[in-house]
Amino acid sequence: MSRFVHVFIFLENFHKNQLLNNQKYIAGLLNNDYAIIREIYENYADRIKNHVIKNGGTADDAKDVFQDALMIIYKKAQSEGFELTSQFYTYLFSICRFTFERKGKKNARNSVTNTDFDVYTYDSNFEEDFLEREKYKIYQDHFQKMGLACQQLLELFFAKKDMEEIADILKLQNAHTARNRKYRCQKKLEKMIQADKRYLELLKK
């Protein structure tokens, strides 16, 4: 009987260690801690790469999928009450796998096999997270193409500065001018995005 108690204690400690690792990695992402994030890559990059390559992807696909997954975890970790109940790697792998399949690599679509002994959990939010991340990347691409003035203005506006303050910082005539400029910049960005094929693809699916 007590043997099982001992095994139970062992499992409990093991579980505690896992949770500590979870916390460490999450904190590493939230604080952009280079050493901890490197540890994540060191421990898991190869496993994800193997999975992607085995299923018809390339190392570059694996790199993107890995980065996407970490950004999704980062985003989730920012929300209040976020708690990772599974092992960090299980969660990471699950998002990577979903993202990779969802991106619909032509030769991989129907042949994804879970050849690694990885535990795969499915979360109904994966689709939502995936769409948000894909849109994010499209916005990011186009935002970087904009002029610096527009970038600054939009950054300030979405950082919840009011128009008077923005006008002051950017040395614009007044709040009204700032509002007009913001309107034009936003319009421009939206037009670029609407013309992006990837964006249209996303909306279709």
Add this chain to the structure above:
Amino acid sequence: MINEREKIERYLDGKMSPTENDSFEEEMENNPLLSDAVTQNKDLLSFFNNKNVDLEQTLSNLGTEYFTNEKATDPTPYTAADAPFKNRIRFVISLLSLLIVIIGIFWYFNTADKKPTDINTPSMSTTEMEKIINDNMLDEQGGDVINNSEDNTPIEIEPEVIDSKTNPTDFDINETENPPKKEGQPIANLNEASFQENTVLESLIRENVRSDSQTRINAPIQGETFQRKNGMVILGFNGTTEAASQFELIIYDNSPKNFNNDYQVLNAMLKKTSNNDSFQLSFNVKVELKPGLYYYLIRTKEAAEMVHLSKFYIR
């Protein structure tokens, strides 16, 4: 248009009054263009909220290092033709690992049942042990400790190593249940209850709770018997460790009730002396203990992590 955009922003910020909110949502349902505009605004908002250029940069750098550098685990490009072969190898490997795990579990449970102890030192006779202990005591305490005086102080112990919290009454073991026995009595006549094994502790001992790789406790060896002289017994504990922590020694008697209530017979810190790159652990004490079976555990002071659990007898 600016007005419409401001409306959308107020809606997304939750700044609309309930009635305004309702009518706006109704308008959205009837006007796909407005609905699209809201979605786009939401996306834009989410983009700026989640924007973390620094983190993306870190990930991108590490990604290049770990994914695109030629330290690939699979040097040959993977082709579909390899699949059956690789899968077969994978299957065989997994089968073998499973087999090893099963054998391991069998072995573990079998040996745990049959062979209760496995102490790090070769076994030593009691007299040899006593000699070592006595020598140690003489070294450390100028030969003063081993005295066969008849005094009735409950316990004689190095004061600096005794936990001040320890209640002196804790040393009275089963006072009511086990009336004192005369010395030299045959064991069979002694109170058998004092020698009864504590099942919980016994199975914990079987579970390998003993010296970890960093810390070895060499004495007392498991099941060692200490002889009383005039009601007093000299106990010697020693071992070595590479760990930086301080170690606590706790002795329980065999009573499950006392163990459950954490009534300790003795609680002391092991003396730690530096010895080249490791530390010598020792603790010697002369105590008044009734004949019986005792369990001792050694754990780290800071984390209370058990590193050793064993037992000894007093006759």
